[in-house]
Amino acid sequence: GAVVSQHPSRVICKSGTSVKIECRSLDFQATTMFWYRQFPKQSLMLMATSNEGSKATYEQGVEKDKFLINHASLTLSTLTVTSAHPEDSSFYICSASVLSGANYNEQFFGPGTRLTVL
Amino acid sequence: GQQLNQSPQSMFIQEGEDVSMNCTSSSIFNTWLWYKQDPGEGPVLLIALYKAGELTSNGRLTAQFGITRKDSFLNISASIPSDVGIYFCAGRETSGSRLTFGEGTQLTVNP
Numbered sequence: 001g002a003v004v005s006q007h008p009s010r011v012i013c014k015s016g017t018s019v020k021i022e023c024r025s026l027d028f029q030a031t032t033m034f035w036y037r038q039f040p041k042q043s044l045m046l047m048a049t050s051n052e053g054s055k056a057t058y059e060q061g062v063e064k065d066k067f068l069i070n071h072a073s074l075t076l077s078t079l080t081v082t083s084a085h086p087e088d089s090s091f092y093i094c095s096a097s098v099l100s101g102a103n104y105n106e107q108f109f110g111p112g113t114r115l116t117v118l
Numbered sequence: 119g120q121q122l123n124q125s126p127q128s129m130f131i132q133e134g135e136d137v138s139m140n141c142t143s144s145s146i147f148n149t150w151l152w153y154k155q156d157p158g159e160g161p162v163l164l165i166a167l168y169k170a171g172e173l174t175s176n177g178r179l180t181a182q183f184g185i186t187r188k189d190s191f192l193n194i195s196a197s198i199p200s201d202v203g204i205y206f207c208a209g210r211e212t213s214g215s216r217l218t219f220g221e222g223t224q225l226t227v228n229p
Contacts, residue, residue: 004160006160034216034217042221043206043219043220043221043222044161044206044219046216046217049216091158093160093161095160106151106163106166107151107163107217108163109153109160109161109162109163110160111159111160112158112159112160114158
């Protein structure tokens with residue numbers, strides 16, 4: 001199956017610093033990558049949709065200047081949390097979309113990144 | 119906006135029992151997906167459904183795409199301890215568009 005990796009798996013940072021999270025599709029080229037945030041005991045909330053070479057589309061309520069997304073290639077997308085604050089502490093998960101045999105685009109998820117802002 | 123109601127929120131069962139969970143939507147979906155998430159991990163795709171009425175199995179798992187296109191269920195037969203986790207349904211209105219996730223069903227299997 002399609003494999004998606006994330007790095008780092010866990011990060012602890014001080015308030016006010018910026019953190020970059022990488023999402024890579026390892027064995028396929030992803031047309032689209034998605035970034036989600038998940039708080040404890042809650043479902044996944046889509047933050048933004050990213051297509052290679054174009055600007056990301058952010059969901060309502062997500063600050064694009066705070067959560068910078070770069071999708072430089074078909075196998076790599078990065079999420080940078082700028083000037084992080086404790087309320088940004090969460091589990092960040094990316095997914096990559098690939099064409100299946102039936103031409104449907106399914107999302108395969110990375111293992112997630114646990115961000116803790118002190 | 120779209121809403122997905124997933125039930126039950128949690129289940130506590132004995133090993134060997136069958137499990138059933140479902141999702142209903144306020145709008146029509148063209149695709150239904152079922153994912154499992156283990157603690158501290160990303161969701162893993164279990165079953166994908168593309169046609170109304172479609173019934174698909176993956177080992178002990180069976181899922182169906184409701185005829186009305188507004189619901190789906192997932193059954194797990196003969197549960198085992200490694201079935202423990204959170205199960206999410208997800209729906210998509212058109213090909214390539216965003217997914218809407220249900221709230222999840224926390225499954226606990228007692229050996």
